[in-house]
Amino acid sequence: MGPVPRPLPATAPPRHRGGRGRVKEWWIMQFDEITVGTVAVGVDGSTSSDHALTWAVEEATATGRALTLVHAVAPYAAVAPEAAQYAKIALEAAEAGGQAVLTAARSVAHGKAPDLEVRELLRVADSRDTLIEVARHAHLLVLGSRGRGPVRSLLLGSVGIAVTRHAECPVVVVRPTRHGIVRLGVLVGVDGTERSRDPLELACREASQRGLPLTVVHAQLLPHGRHDEEEGLLLLGETVGGLREKYPDVPIHSELTAGYPGERLVEMAERMDLVVVGSHHGGVASEVLLGSVASFVVEHASCPVAVVPTVPRTRG
Template sequence: MSDTILVGTDGSADAERAVAWAAGVAAARGDVLRIVSAVNIAGLYYGVGAPPPESMLNDLQQASEGFVRQGEVIARSVSPGIRVEGRTLPEAPVPLLVEQSRDARMLVVGGAGRGEFLSAVLGSTTAAVVAHARCPVAVVRGREDTGEVPSDGPVVVGIDGSPVSERAVAVAFEEASLRNAPLVALHAWSDVAYDSIGNTAQLLPGWESVKDGEERLLAERLAGWQEKYPDVEIRRDLRADRPRHALLELSEGARLVVVGSRGRGGFTGMLLGSTSQALVQHARCPVLVVRPEQA
């Protein structure tokens, strides 16, 4: 397991909040904090591939170096004594972060950026990073009213029985233990099924038997973790609801939500499921997306 927490910055307020949050995570673990900024030279070429003026390249390089230096100041103000390394690299943001994530424990990004490095719109840079990174990705989001990143409340984990959900449970217990926080283990399923062809709603038969089965699934997925983490208080939350709706609701009072990148209801080949997409866009606290082992 790597001892590096990686965070990307573009100097925006959201990126700086991500740096501060990542510094706290690195300090709690005793890890190195690596702050990186992209110098996206390829985006500056114009015409038939003519290079941009050298002065423009120098300005971009200096700006990126300034973002990293400011990140280092923020990190040390949050966690004095933390080990910090900064890197400014001539690469487009997505390839840079994905490559750097290969030897990182966690990659941290802001919920929005200037538009060049990070973006609040899923489907652009943030979504690509979450989908392709080689380690868990934390998207730092704040409360809707203040924008502040919460430092209290429970850690919440979404459980659906999929293999990547198993990894999310392991990560969530570790994060809760490090934060001395209770863990809310949510298993939500809807009491309405949709026909895959006609998309017509159908009520599930045998409601009580379905509920009993879902309770057993949640109990099985938590078995053994309490013994491994006796310091973590577990709160089970079983709901007949859509997972994304329940997790978004819980994010209002949580300090962190942990989910798998794609659950058991997703389509084979999808890099991000609908639940993780919704949380990355709309959660009211940081979201940690866990990728499958083979990633």
């Protein structure tokens, strides 16, 4: 898997908006490279970002992939042409701060995995756009649950929700975890349709890589007696069928439960190492169903959450 160079001009042409005077927007986009198939991680110097970096380093090491460190800072705007000089100074300071964050993250990554190939991507642009573009090429994107680092950034936090809804690769949001709890492995939510295939595959791979058991759960929102229970059990049996042969090293347990899928997954996540959910980027109905479940779990789970898109990728 070779790198895909992304050369961009040092300074983009200014854009103007109407109103009293013209508002000049400045931005600089700088790339090292976006590597196809990389494990990418958003970093901003916060504690949450540090946890995401640790998870990403472990993933890259386990899968033999390169690690790409991603940092984005918001562009500054000058209210008048004569203020452009100050906007440029602010941009240069933001870039310097962002580069310092990347350098520190690289040092941490090499401290944990000295032989790991590490690349950097620095962008002065909208964080959502940056991460969504990275996800077009990456194997996996890792984010912290919130970003409050020394450099002003919108890279993490609520941006993570937006990215999970549009990213073309799986996105892992590393949620805060409670210490001192015996955890029970990987949990994946399924609905018995073809959309469950990719989340199941990722869940199995993660369980195998990390030497963990896997729990496959199907939550019935409105079960109606024994007939529905039998149908649910049959669905689980068909879903899990073949996984034990493909992943003989992974103990697999299936569970049928009643209730809202998001709430049940969050409850079960309290004792899990990782929760995997699907997020369909298709029509309105699928977005309401799968999208709301994924967002709920990302916002409330007490362990890392992997959100897997259930539509084909266009690139990468």
